[in-house]
């Protein structure tokens with residue numbers, strides 16, 4: 001007796017597309033994604049490729065009309081419903097290229113809903129390439145099975161972030177000078193949340209005072225060791241997912 005092949009096939013490549021997906025929707029792929037499917041993954045006619053558009057869950061699509069530089073994929077079946085994204089925002093100061101790329105990748109894998117870059121005085125980087133960060137989010141989502149990308153917000157200055165902070169969302173503030181233990185802070189504030197992480201040089205004293213004075217800010221400690229900004233961002237997100245997010 002032959003074994004029933006797994007559905008969707010475990011080896012099926014996964015790709016994010018902009019086209020809104022649904023039963024019978026036909027998606028034309030060219031450029032780098034086509035190169036990846038045709039030349040790297042060696043997709044053949046009738047092979048399955050898994051697609052997601054960030055809104056419509058995940059779809060199994062059958063490959064057809066494969067040419068040298070483009071191909072067509074036809075959605076045949078929804079393989080995952082749209083995911084429920086935990087309501088967690090990661091607000092972090094821009095840091096050097098490879099390190100902010102790491103934050104984007106890990107934020108996506110860990111299930112963050114929104115990545116909010118925040119410009120602070122001691123940041124050594126004052127511009128961010130949002131297209132590059134978006135590409136890292138897409139790549140991470142393709143790899144980890146997410147069906148929704150984290151929202152990538154434009155960078156805002158710290159004072160504007162604090163001024164326009166929405167009601168009803170605690171702003172956990174990773175303060176290396178000390179704060180409440182995470183478990184206690186999270187237990188007292190279930191529901192929507194955000195975490196603010198400083199840059200390589202930390203917050204300056206005036207910024208720290210302004211954040212601490214904000215009615216929704218909750219200074220928390222990530223322990224006695226000084227973590228690099230990217231470690232703090234990843235650790236804080238994992239801790240929130242464990243206690244108040246979808247790792248429960």
Ligand code: SAH
Nearest residue numbers: 174175176197198202222223225226227232
């Ligand atoms: N002020 C620093 C290092 C900043 S670490 C210095 O002495 O150079 C970068 C950011 O990570 C900090 O702004 C803070 O938000 C977070 N962070 C690092 N270690 C932390 C800890 N033990 N507790 C809370 N936040 C921490």
